[in-house]
Amino acid sequence: MIRRVALFLGSLLVVAAIWELYKLIGPAAGGTVFGARLLPRAQDSAMPHVWDMVSRFGDPERRGSDRANWRVVLAAAWFSFRLALAGFAIGTLLGMGLAMVMARFKVVERGLLPYLVMSQTVPLIALAPLVATWGGKVQVGEWVWPRWMSAAVLGAFLAFFPVAVGALRGFASAPSASVELMRSYAATWRATFLKLSFPASVPYLVPALKLAATSSVIGVVVAEISTALRGGIGRLIVEYAQQSTGDPTKLFTAIFGAAALGLLMAGLVSCFEYVMMRNRPRPEEDERALDTIRREALT
Amino acid sequence: MTRRRLLTSLGPPIVFGLAFLGLWEAVVRGFDLKPYFLSAPSKIVEAIGDNVDNVWDATVVSGTNALVGLVIGTLLGVAVSFALMRFRVLDDLVTPLAVALNAIPIFVLVTVFNNMFAITSEVPRRLMVTIVVYFIVLVNVAKGLRQVQPTHLELLRSYAASPTAVLSKARIPNAVPYLFTALRIAAPAAVITAFVAEYFGGSQNGLGYGITSNSAGSKNAVAWAYVVGACTLGLVFFLIAVSLESYINTRRGLGPGGGTT
Amino acid sequence: MSEHRAVVVDGVSKVFNRGTPRQVEALVDIDLTVGGGEFVSLIGPSGCGKSTLLRLVANLIEPSTGEVLVAGKDAPRARLDQEYGMAFQQAGLFDWRSVARNVELPLELKGWDGSRRRRRALEMLQLVKLTDFADHKPWQLSGGMQQRVAIARALAAHPRLLLMDEPFGALDEMTREHMQAELLRICAETETSVVFVTHSIPEAVYLSDRVVVMSPRPGRITEIIDVDLGPSRTVETREDASYFKKITEVREALRAGEDDRETEAVVAEERSSR
Numbered sequence: 001m002i003r004r005v006a007l008f009l010g011s012l013l014v015v016a017a018i019w020e021l022y023k024l025i026g027p028a029a030g031g032t033v034f035g036a037r038l039l040p041r042a043q044d045s046a047m048p049h050v051w052d053m054v055s056r057f058g059d060p061e062r063r064g065s066d067r068a069n070w071r072v073v074l075a076a077a078w079f080s081f082r083l084a085l086a087g088f089a090i091g092t093l094l095g096m097g098l099a100m101v102m103a104r105f106k107v108v109e110r111g112l113l114p115y116l117v118m119s120q121t122v123p124l125i126a127l128a129p130l131v132a133t134w135g136g137k138v139q140v141g142e143w144v145w146p147r148w149m150s151a152a153v154l155g156a157f158l159a160f161f162p163v164a165v166g167a168l169r170g171f172a173s174a175p176s177a178s179v180e181l182m183r184s185y186a187a188t189w190r191a192t193f194l195k196l197s198f199p200a201s202v203p204y205l206v207p208a209l210k211l212a213a214t215s216s217v218i219g220v221v222v223a224e225i226s227t228a229l230r231g232g233i234g235r236l237i238v239e240y241a242q243q244s245t246g247d248p249t250k251l252f253t254a255i256f257g258a259a260a261l262g263l264l265m266a267g268l269v270s271c272f273e274y275v276m277m278r279n280r281p282r283p284e285e286d287e288r289a290l291d292t293i294r295r296e297a298l299t
Numbered sequence: 300m301t302r303r304r305l306l307t308s309l310g311p312p313i314v315f316g317l318a319f320l321g322l323w324e325a326v327v328r329g330f331d332l333k334p335y336f337l338s339a340p341s342k343i344v345e346a347i348g349d350n351v352d353n354v355w356d357a358t359v360v361s362g363t364n365a366l367v368g369l370v371i372g373t374l375l376g377v378a379v380s381f382a383l384m385r386f387r388v389l390d391d392l393v394t395p396l397a398v399a400l401n402a403i404p405i406f407v408l409v410t411v412f413n414n415m416f417a418i419t420s421e422v423p424r425r426l427m428v429t430i431v432v433y434f435i436v437l438v439n440v441a442k443g444l445r446q447v448q449p450t451h452l453e454l455l456r457s458y459a460a461s462p463t464a465v466l467s468k469a470r471i472p473n474a475v476p477y478l479f480t481a482l483r484i485a486a487p488a489a490v491i492t493a494f495v496a497e498y499f500g501g502s503q504n505g506l507g508y509g510i511t512s513n514s515a516g517s518k519n520a521v522a523w524a525y526v527v528g529a530c531t532l533g534l535v536f537f538l539i540a541v542s543l544e545s546y547i548n549t550r551r552g553l554g555p556g557g558g559t560t
Numbered sequence: 561m562s563e564h565r566a567v568v569v570d571g572v573s574k575v576f577n578r579g580t581p582r583q584v585e586a587l588v589d590i591d592l593t594v595g596g597g598e599f600v601s602l603i604g605p606s607g608c609g610k611s612t613l614l615r616l617v618a619n620l621i622e623p624s625t626g627e628v629l630v631a632g633k634d635a636p637r638a639r640l641d642q643e644y645g646m647a648f649q650q651a652g653l654f655d656w657r658s659v660a661r662n663v664e665l666p667l668e669l670k671g672w673d674g675s676r677r678r679r680r681a682l683e684m685l686q687l688v689k690l691t692d693f694a695d696h697k698p699w700q701l702s703g704g705m706q707q708r709v710a711i712a713r714a715l716a717a718h719p720r721l722l723l724m725d726e727p728f729g730a731l732d733e734m735t736r737e738h739m740q741a742e743l744l745r746i747c748a749e750t751e752t753s754v755v756f757v758t759h760s761i762p763e764a765v766y767l768s769d770r771v772v773v774m775s776p777r778p779g780r781i782t783e784i785i786d787v788d789l790g791p792s793r794t795v796e797t798r799e800d801a802s803y804f805k806k807i808t809e810v811r812e813a814l815r816a817g818e819d820d821r822e823t824e825a826v827v828a829e830e831r832s833s834r
Contacts (some may be wrong), residue, residue, distance in 0.1 A: 007397035014398070041417030047415060091345045093326035111311030123491040126506070126529040129498075129514040130522055134336060158419070216400050225498050228509060238499065241410035255407050260401030302561045450652035457618055457646045458669050459639050468665065472656045551656050 024049055028174025033236045048249045053256075056249040069250065074259040076233040081261050082222055083148060083232070087155020088216040088265070092209065094156070094162030102164075103171045103197065104189065113168070119161045125222055128154050132226035151223035151232065158210035158219035165209020206273045213265040221258060233258050312545050321372060338520040344519035347527060354509065354528040361505040364421055365493035368428020375429070375432075375479065376436025383437065384444040384470065393441075397434045405431065409496040424496040424505075431492045435485040436478070443477025445468045475551075479544035486536040494529055506532070564596035564752035565632070566721045567617055573625030574612055585778035586612045590626070592772060592781065596720070599754045600748065601764035602773045603810065605818065609779030610757045617755060618723050620648055623815075631720060642670065644721040645714030649729045651706035653698035653713075660685065660694040663713045670717060680708035687746055700756055704735040711743065715750060722747070722754045728763070740766055743791055758790075765806045766793055771811060775817035782817035785809055 028043040041047065057070040102109040131150045174196050182192040224234025233254060240251040320340050326332065327339040338346075347354065383390045408430075412423030432516070444466075451469045497507030506529045513522035569592040586607040594600050602610040615621045616628055619635035630638035638644065645666070654661045659813040663681040672680075685691045688708040698706055707727055716724055728736045740763060747754055758764050765773045765787055773782045787806055789797055797803055 006394055007391050008399060011392045011396040014392060040412070072430050098337045107311055110308065111315035113314070114552075118534070121487045121533055122530040123487065123494065123533045125491060125495060126510055126526045129511045130526065131520070133514050133519070137495075217402075218404045218406075220409070222495060222498065237407050237410055241413065241499065244414055246412075251410055251414070255411065259403040263399060266399075266402035447651075448652065450648050450650045451654070453620060453648065454646070454652050455669075456620055457644075458640065458666050459642065460669050464669055468668075469654070470655065475656075552658070 018150065019050060023049065026100075027110065044248065047221075048252065051251040052249045053174070055175075056253050061250075064158055069253055072254050073233070075234065076231060076236045076254070077257040079256075080151075080217075080224065080233040081264060083224075084150045084155050084213075084217045084220045084261065084265055085218060087152045087157075088159050088213055090152070091156035091159025091216060092163050092213060095212070096167045097101040098160075099162045099167035099171060100193070103193070109168070116161060116165050120165065123162070124158060127157070128163045128219070128222045131157075132223055135185065147227050147229055147261045151220045151229055153218035154223040155219035158215035162211040162215060164207075164209045165202055166204050166211075170204030170208075171197040173204055174200040201247055202276050206269070209269050209272065210266060213269045217262050217265050230249045233261060300543060306357050307457050327476065327524040334427065336519075338523050343523040343527070346524040350524050354506075354508070354524050357506045357509045357525060358503065358528045358532055360421075360489070361494045361497070361529070362536075364505070365428055365489040365532070365536065366426045366498075367425045369432050369489040369495065372429040372489070373436050373482065373485065376433045376481070377440055378442040380434075380437050380444060380474075383441040390445075394438065397438045400434055406492055406495050407499075408500075408501045411490050414499055418500075419502050421502070421512025423501060424493055424520055427496045428489045428492045432485045435488065436481045439477045439481035444473030447473045457555075475547070479547070482540040483537065483544070486540040487533045490529070490533040561709055564720075565593055566598070566628040566630070567592070567594040567755060568627075569593070569613070569617065570627045570629070572613075572616060572628060574616060574621070574622045579625070587616075588778045588780050590779075590781060590782075592598055594721075594755060595697065597751050597769065599744075599752055599756065601756045601758055601768040602774060602777065603758055603761065603764045603771060604774030604782075605776050606759065607777050608760075608774040609777060610774055613774075613779070614723055614725050614755060618626055618644065619800070620626070633743065639697055641774055642666070642717055642803070644723050645717065645719045646723045647707070647714045647725070647727045649689055649726045651698070651710040653706055653709055655698055655751050658689065658695050658697060659709050662698065662709060663716050665713060666717050678694065679782075680716055681712075685709075685711075687749065688712045688717070704731050707731065707739060708742070711746065715746070717750065718750070720752060722752045724756045726759070730759075740809050741793075741795075743751045743767065748792070751817045761807050761810050761826045762798075765789075765803060766798065766809060773817060776821045780817075783813040784788070785813060827828040 014215040022040075027039055027041075027045075029041055043053075057068070057073070059069055061067050061069045061072045080235050098112070102112060131154050134150055171193075178196055178200075179192070183197055187195070218234070221237075223229070224232035225238055226237050228238070237251070237254045237258060238270045239246070244251045323337075324339050324341060327337055339426055356489055382395060409423050409427050412426050415421045429457045448471050451473075455465050455469055485534070494507035494510075496510060503512070506525050509525035510522050510529070513519070513525065569590050572587065572590040572666065573585075574587040575583075576586055579655075590613060591612075592600075602613060603690065604610050612621070614693045617630060617635065617640075619628070619630075619639040628635040629644040631641075632695050633643070641678065653659075654665070656663075658771060660678065663684050664677045667677040667680060682691060685694055688711055689710070690705060690708055691805065693701060693801060698709070701709070710727065711722075714724075728739050731739065743754075746752075756764075756767060768787050771785045771787060775782045785806070789800065789802060791807065
């Protein structure tokens with residue numbers, strides 16, 4: 001465990017080293033390879049030094065402001081995190097609910113499964129700007145659709161599909177010998193589901209949840225950009241990108257914030273995985289389940 | 300396939316699909332929903348008809364970016380995977396990085412790339428797609444090269460086969476299905492990355508821009524037309540990857556699913 | 561039986577993970593000779609080290625002490641010179657190659673040219689009676705047929721020694737008996753020596769000239785039993801009184817080996833509690 005963390009940090013150092021190395025030898029104004037402008041600009045305004053990026057966190061957010069940069073980034077990341085979490089939770093619940101319905105009624109499964117599978121190949125995230133426009137304009141009686149809800153909805157939407165696919169596969173993964181055993185006990189569908197199908201689905205659920213967590217974060221970030229949602233990390237990134245001619249390192253602080261957000265969500269799911277899989281035989285099942293999910297699901 | 304089988308397997312999806320579209324249309328008309336909320340399917344079809352040329356142009360732009368990134372990312376990924384197979388240390392360094400990158404919204408790096416290259420260049424988007432595809436292919440192919448059946452390795456050792464022979468006779472053939480698994484994921488991912496990257500500025504000529512610029516106000520249905528274009532592109536890329544896999548598998552004499560059917 | 565000694569194992573022992581808490585003494589003090597054209601079985605309870613011993617002969621692992629000679633050379637040299645062919649419990653055929661191309665594999669590695677390889681592969685497939693399946697894929701064949709291909713592959717380069725690690729373990733009883741008869745026929749035709757690992761007593765007796773009985777871990781040779789049922793074994797052999805007597809003899813030797821181990825353990829415990 002320690003080793004993995006150490007190696008991860010090591011790989012980050014290697015990336016940083018490559019970055020700095022390019023800065024050292026790369027053309028300041030960018031260059032051409034085979035006639036195409038393929039070499040990036042190595043000057044500080046385009047590629048700041050790594051240590052400058054890190055130190056930027058400590059400086060004030062903007063000239064004249066008394067809030068340090070890291071506070072702003074942290075607040076934005078926290079804002080987006082809550083949205084991503086909400087989206088993830090809703091998407092997961094709905095996904096599992098649908099999977100249960102599909103497991104119970106074969107007709108529903110046959111009818112919807114092709115669309116579920118297709119959803120994994122189709123860029124659902126294309127709908128982000130469309131959902132984003134609901135903010136502030138949709139009204140149900142007195143209540144106006146809050147802008148942040150678009151982000152949560154999109155996150156939920158993207159999380160829903162991998163969970164539905166994963167849960168369904170998981171329910172189906174119970175060994176047929178066990179299913180026959182339950183039949184020999186004249187167990188009801190409900191009892192079989194609770195005692196067999198659901199526990200058997202966990203190794204498939206876990207990788208699906210990881211995928212859903214990532215998808216939720218992506219959905220929220222993209223929705224924030226489309227809505228220019230104030231307070232979110234997505235908008236912060238776009239803002240800082242626009243300000244980067246004057247303040248090149250600020251952009252990176254926001255990016256690190258977004259990365260931290262993603263890692264936090266992934267970390268949560270890993271904790272959940274640890275708790276659920278403690279008493280289970282591990283790696284091969286995990287790998288096989290992960291491969292099945294991967295084959296059908298993607299960001 | 301018998302008619303009955305065909306009916307039971309195709310029937311429900313078609314019924315559900317039509318019912319869904321019908322419901323959509325009815326809800327929009329019945330509640331008189333404003334276009335900026337949801338457009339009716341009929342309006343969308345109309346919009347597609349009116350804007351075919353624009354949507355097509357945008358699709359070509361995004362599609363080219365996705366394709367360039369897919370091809371280069373795959374080639375690089377395959378090339379480096381050999382290094383990962385050979386040097387365990389590299390594998391230990393790269394894998395946690397790949398896992399972490401999987402978890403974060405990596406496409407935000409496009410903003411950095413936009414600064415590193417000219418604002419009108421397509422390179423930032425292509426670079427982004429390349430990176431995303433690269434890691435997917437790298438991790439999967441490296442796994443395929445490494446995880447050969449122990450019996451095969453023992454057999455080749457009993458033949459005193461050189462490492463190169465083991466590579467060409469066992470590892471590479473073993474890794475081919477892994478490459479296709481990677482492509483099945485990477486192809487749609489390339490499309491998604493290509494047009495999400497467009498949300499971050501840069502030249503305004505792709506599907507992403509088409510969707511965002513039309514989504515507000517009365518041109519909502521046009522935005523949907525671009526969405527349909529994007530979905531079609533993603534589906535096409537995926538189908539190409541799958542057919543390529545199927546073709547190679549039949550040539551190798553394996554079932555289209557790859558392996559022992 | 562010629563004077564040629566196919567395998568000589570001299571004072572061999574094998575310890576895994578020496579010096580760590582996971583240290584395992586797999587084999588102790590093994591002395592064994594296999595003559596030219598001889599069929600020798602290694603039999604013993606699970607974990608007795610018979611597969612380890614086979615792998616030592618194959619130079620897939622190195623002994624901790626002692627010496628292994630194959631065809632008069634030391635084991636690494638013998639492996640590099642391809643003095644033996646090997647068959648494992650899983651047939652281990654390459655899915656992506658046809659049956660014939662699978663048999664050609666060792667010949668490819670030896671650098672033979674295409675037509676010569678193809679001829680030899682078909683020759684071997686004829687030996688195992690699978691010529692009709694030369695261009696099929698492994699997954700189109702049954703388990704028994706796949707093992708036959710594995711045997712054809714093991715013999716493709718005409719080695720004088722065949723090493724087999726429970727190759728029929730995954731097959732049903734009837735296929736197994738059939739394969740045993742086929743194996744004897746093939747080995748008689750090619751005059752190959754065989755070292756055969758199994759944990760089926762009837763299989764060991766039916767196939768072998770000598771049966772090497774091993775004790776539980778750490779594996780020692782309890783006894784080497786001569787099987788004098790005559791050079792050609794047939795279906796009738798399986799119903800012969802002397803066949804059953806040999807089986808009983810092997811079974812008793814196995815039991816004796818286990819009892820020895822138990823006695824040792826009991827004695828050791830009494831000694832330590834005094």
